[in-house]
Amino acid sequence: MSLKIVVLAKQVPDTRNVGKDAMTAEGTVNRAALPAIFNPEDLNALEQALRLKDQHKGSTVGVLTMGPPRAGEIIRQGLYRGADTGWLLTDRKFAGADTLATSYALATAIKKIGNVDIIIGGRQAIDGDTAQVGPQVAQKLGLNQVTYAEEILKVENGKATIRRHIDGGVETVEAPLPVVITVNGSAAPARPCNAKLVMKYKYASCHMERKGDEPWAELYNERPYLTLNQWSVADVDGDDAQCGLSGSPTKVKTVQNIVFQAKESKTLTGSDEDMQSLIKELIEEKIIG
Amino acid sequence: MNNVFVYCEIEQTTVQEVSQELLTKGRKLANQLGVELHAVIAGTGIKGKVEEQILPYGVDKLFVFDDDGLFPYTSAPHTDILVNLFKEEKPQITLMGATVIGRDLGPRVSSSLTSGLTADCTQLEIGDYEDKKAGKHYDNLLYQIRPAFGGNIVATIVNPDHRPQMATVRSGVMQKALYEGNAKGEVVYPDVKKYVSPEAFVVKVLERHVEAAKNNLKGAPIVVAGGYGVGSKEGFDQLFQLAKELHGEVGASRAAVDAGWVEHDRQVGQTGVTVHPKVYIACGISGQIQHIAGMQDAGIIISVNNDPDAPINQIADYIITGTVEEVVPKLIKYYKQNDK
Numbered sequence: 007m008s009l010k011i012v013v014l015a016k017q018v019p020d021t022r023n024v025g026k027d028a029m030t031a032e033g034t035v036n037r038a039a040l041p042a043i044f045n046p047e048d049l050n051a052l053e054q055a056l057r058l059k060d061q062h063k064g065s066t067v068g069v070l071t072m073g074p075p076r077a078g079e080i081i082r083q084g085l086y087r088g089a090d091t092g093w094l095l096t097d098r099k100f101a102g103a104d105t106l107a108t109s110y111a112l113a114t115a116i117k118k119i120g121n122v123d124i125i126i127g128g129r130q131a132i133d134g135d136t137a138q139v140g141p142q143v144a145q146k147l148g149l150n151q152v153t154y155a156e157e158i159l160k161v162e163n164g165k166a167t168i169r170r171h172i173d174g175g176v177e178t179v180e181a182p183l184p185v186v187i188t189v190n191g192s193a194a195p196a197r198p199c200n201a202k203l204v205m206k207y208k209y210a211s212c213h214m215e216r217k218g219d220e221p222w223a224e225l226y227n228e229r230p231y232l233t234l235n236q237w238s239v240a241d242v243d244g245d246d247a248q249c250g251l252s253g254s255p256t257k258v259k260t261v262q263n264i265v266f267q268a269k270e271s272k273t274l275t276g277s278d279e280d281m282q283s284l285i286k287e288l289i290e291e292k293i294i295g
Numbered sequence: 296m297n298n299v300f301v302y303c304e305i306e307q308t309t310v311q312e313v314s315q316e317l318l319t320k321g322r323k324l325a326n327q328l329g330v331e332l333h334a335v336i337a338g339t340g341i342k343g344k345v346e347e348q349i350l351p352y353g354v355d356k357l358f359v360f361d362d363d364g365l366f367p368y369t370s371a372p373h374t375d376i377l378v379n380l381f382k383e384e385k386p387q388i389t390l391m392g393a394t395v396i397g398r399d400l401g402p403r404v405s406s407s408l409t410s411g412l413t414a415d416c417t418q419l420e421i422g423d424y425e426d427k428k429a430g431k432h433y434d435n436l437l438y439q440i441r442p443a444f445g446g447n448i449v450a451t452i453v454n455p456d457h458r459p460q461m462a463t464v465r466s467g468v469m470q471k472a473l474y475e476g477n478a479k480g481e482v483v484y485p486d487v488k489k490y491v492s493p494e495a496f497v498v499k500v501l502e503r504h505v506e507a508a509k510n511n512l513k514g515a516p517i518v519v520a521g522g523y524g525v526g527s528k529e530g531f532d533q534l535f536q537l538a539k540e541l542h543g544e545v546g547a548s549r550a551a552v553d554a555g556w557v558e559h560d561r562q563v564g565q566t567g568v569t570v571h572p573k574v575y576i577a578c579g580i581s582g583q584i585q586h587i588a589g590m591q592d593a594g595i596i597i598s599v600n601n602d603p604d605a606p607i608n609q610i611a612d613y614i615i616t617g618t619v620e621e622v623v624p625k626l627i628k629y630y631k632q633n634d635k
Contacts, residue, residue, distance in 0.1 A: 172503075271611050285629040
């Protein structure tokens, strides 16, 4: 059977490689100093989707992302690897969304896309590490969910068989389609970008990403596939009250930079004398032994 | 109404430690708010087997849902139980483990009830909140405190208007303790069919393989941990030897785990195990915030690092400036000589 697959992907600041200039003097995050990347586990999810497309003739993979106009890059990264299409949800009304308001927006877009068999995303995004959006999208769509997936073993007779990570082990589950799947970082890594696809799609962009004076602007008339779908709240028939800040039950009360209390400490060298006296001191004070 | 609820997780008929840790925390919050602590558990063949693992932590009322199909865990039946129970009971706070199960169940329940959920909290406190824009004051909200942005900041989250206020907490972050006060200890066995629709059982677990934890890192009194500065898998052999001499366990930073020198289940930090040992010996660990989040409560911290400016030295009690290769064998040697 051919499958219609939507990959949920997020552009995130690379919090794993935080340099010294990542925090401002006031203790807030300096987003500009952090490179924006494809959320790592979303790449694992994209790979699972592309494998299904390879196995099931006639299947399509689309990348759905929400963010500012520059998040169009996420869709291009998907197209470079073999996705067929993408949608960027972008609107100031989406700003300030917590996981629930984010899930509402994504679920609304998925309804608009329509007739989706598999919705698949990373387990969590590295800027929040909450793992909440996948299950909440599933709930909003009234679909089953399988989280922490490591491999989609097969899809047949309207059912997906999935191996997933659990605490202390693994399990294999079978879930009827349509289903929402979140993929763990231990799943297979994403394939590299395909050079031909990069050539084909490198100028693909959403309207809001364009300045209008691009030397290749004419291409947009000749090649409709270079214009990526860009949707606002109104485009997906969303309810303003459930989007962004107003649709978010959780509020951030305070944000603090982490400051460690410097302790009074003893500094030693690695010499034999120092090591012997340290061990003696620790034993005498019954800290060890 | 308005009580504190803890969802208890099980493996077969064994209540998970993280749930007991949350019962202890939940009891404290309930006392502070002057309300009751309630617990809910769902499984198969658990009646008569789980009550004594839960009640001693100060539970006033325990809801035991026992029926076929509730173990192994699948999302929909457990969601139905919590959603329908919470519609009746209207808790003000709900806590669950930030485990694979809790992180599957929590968001589904919170979305069904349109209530807020904060994942992986490291502290939970009660306090007031001023919404300046709306000009509203709230008493006794749950402060859900968690690291964000890869552990570079700590955020305090509140849910002013939606109930329950839901939070998940990782295993080992809170400490369990039997309750010494008086709790009511009532147990009820609701009819599962009134809470769960038959359609909820469509996801089937075909095969399941679970192993008990291979190490006791979480409860070890002494942890010898290695980071990128250990340099190799062989370097870790020295750490294992020191840990053996000291009757401790070996931990590691993410860098050492990612390098493949040590198993993933030994990772200490925000995305690994949280430890509270008497002594933590950090060998060649620079001290990224996300590592420190998992070990900063250690009694005595000893840092072995050839970089005198390693961030971890800021929180260390003893700073040994030297390479792991050089220092660790000496620690083993002099410990053997001096220990009687």
